[in-house]
Amino acid sequence: xxxxxxxxxxxxxxxxxxxxxxxxxxxxxxxxxxxxxxxxxxxxxxxxxxxxxxxxxxxxxxxxxxxxxxxxxxxxxxxxxxxxxxxxxxxxxxxxxxxxxxxxxxxxxxxxxxxxxxxxxxxxxxxxxxxxxxxxxxxxxxxxxxxxxxxxxxxxxxxx
Amino acid sequence: xxxxxxxxxxxxxxxxxxxxxxxxxxxxxxxxxxxxxxxxxxxxxxxxxxxxxxxxxxxxxxxxxxxxxxxxxxxxxxxxxxxxxxxxxxxxxxxxxxxxxxxxxxxxxxxxxxxxxxxxxxxxxxxxxxxxxxxxxxxxxxxxxxxxxxxxxxxxxxxxxxxxxxxxxxxxxxxxxxxxxxxxxxxxxxxxxxxxxxxxxxxxxxxxxxxxxxxxxxxxxxxxxxxxxxxxxxxxxxxxxx
Numbered sequence: 001x002x003x004x005x006x007x008x009x010x011x012x013x014x015x016x017x018x019x020x021x022x023x024x025x026x027x028x029x030x031x032x033x034x035x036x037x038x039x040x041x042x043x044x045x046x047x048x049x050x051x052x053x054x055x056x057x058x059x060x061x062x063x064x065x066x067x068x069x070x071x072x073x074x075x076x077x078x079x080x081x082x083x084x085x086x087x088x089x090x091x092x093x094x095x096x097x098x099x100x101x102x103x104x105x106x107x108x109x110x111x112x113x114x115x116x117x118x119x120x121x122x123x124x125x126x127x128x129x130x131x132x133x134x135x136x137x138x139x140x141x142x143x144x145x146x147x148x149x150x151x152x153x154x155x156x157x158x159x160x
Numbered sequence: 161x162x163x164x165x166x167x168x169x170x171x172x173x174x175x176x177x178x179x180x181x182x183x184x185x186x187x188x189x190x191x192x193x194x195x196x197x198x199x200x201x202x203x204x205x206x207x208x209x210x211x212x213x214x215x216x217x218x219x220x221x222x223x224x225x226x227x228x229x230x231x232x233x234x235x236x237x238x239x240x241x242x243x244x245x246x247x248x249x250x251x252x253x254x255x256x257x258x259x260x261x262x263x264x265x266x267x268x269x270x271x272x273x274x275x276x277x278x279x280x281x282x283x284x285x286x287x288x289x290x291x292x293x294x295x296x297x298x299x300x301x302x303x304x305x306x307x308x309x310x311x312x313x314x315x316x317x318x319x320x321x322x323x324x325x326x327x328x329x330x331x332x333x334x335x336x337x338x339x340x341x342x343x344x345x346x347x348x349x350x351x352x353x354x355x356x357x358x359x360x361x362x363x364x365x366x367x368x369x370x371x372x373x374x375x376x377x378x379x380x381x382x383x384x385x386x387x388x389x390x391x392x393x394x395x396x397x398x399x400x401x402x
Contacts, residue, residue, distance in 0.1 A: 035209065035213060036213070036214075036365065037283070039368075040364070040373075043368050043369075050368065055210075057210075058209065059206040062202040062203060062205050062206035062209075066198050070195055070198065075191055075194065076191035076194065076195040079191070079192055083195075083199070103373070156183075
């Protein structure tokens with residue numbers, strides 16, 4: 001039993017690593033085509049001056065893609081997972097603050113209008129739940145960073 | 161195995177473990193340096209690409225002379241109270257609001273009470289395969305140059321394509337122009353030549369910098385209406401003119 005869980009962990013971590021890599025690659029890939037829109041989306045949270053929001057909006061998709069590639073390759077998995085967790089916590093904090101201030105933002109992009117109605121917007125809850133799920137993947141990797149098919153494994157040279 | 165052999169084997173083992181630890185430390189250090197470098201470079205690339213795009217856009221910018229408000233809107237009426245309407249031609253809720261408040265707006269304009277500034281912004285480009293929001297906003301600028309912004313704007317909403325599709329093509333945009341009397345070649349050329357595409361982006365960015373985060377946004381004397389109904393609009397104009 002003991003050995004079986006020990007051999008299973010690297011596989012579970014590998015799944016988490018590839019899952020998180022896919023999350024970042026998709027998230028970044030969707031935004032990278034329209035950096036101006038990405039900047040406007042950041043600006044919609046009304047947390048930064050417009051000029052700052054534009055820079056964040058431009059940098060963010062490239063960072064996400066870079067993190068995705070690092071995780072895909074399995075290079076410095078623990079560090080990448082830690083940075084992913086930090087980024088996700090920032091996103092969750094942003095959504096919570098938008099929710100608390102009653103801003104009408106859809107999924108981090110421009111709202112399509114006031115049709116959501118007054119009061120609680122259920123999309124915020126879902127966005128937070130989704131990000132919390134991704135955070136769980138990052139947490140798992142922080143705890144057990146050893147994975148199969150990773151550059152880390154090759155560099156450490158211990159077969160893991 | 162003698163006692164000495166055993167000790168020697170143990171010592172070898174200790175040295176091997178130390179070497180392995182040392183190796184791990186080095187690998188961790190260098191991969192960390194590598195990761196940080198990659199992320200910083202990714203960030204710089206993003207910054208550079210965005211700055212380049214903005215510069216390229218600024219280079220292509222043609223501001224329609226008919227535009228007011230820093231060249232980002234088209235005005236209707238000359239009354240004392242200012243109404244600002246930010247809308248995206250692909251946004252279904254904009255069409256709904258436009259239909260609901262349109263007659264009231266026209267009344268207020270005709271009564272000489274308000275100046276309406278229309279800001280055709282393009283925030284829904286990702287909801288059509290042809291960047292319909294930007295193309296339609298650009299076409300409306302061409303219509304404004306032909307003196308028919310308002311008529312064209314109405315016609316665009318009346319023939320609004322659904323979100324998620326291909327949008328209307330340039331030929332259709334030109335044809336809608338013809339239906340409101342925009343028959344000159346300059347109008348058609350502005351659409352096919354994408355004359356006002358960069359301008360549509362500028363209008364959108366300006367709106368964003370003003371904190372306009374959704375469409376439609378209807379502002380009376382600078383204050384946003386929570387729900388843009390004809391009654392709310394008339395009441396806000398009344399309050400602003402008092």
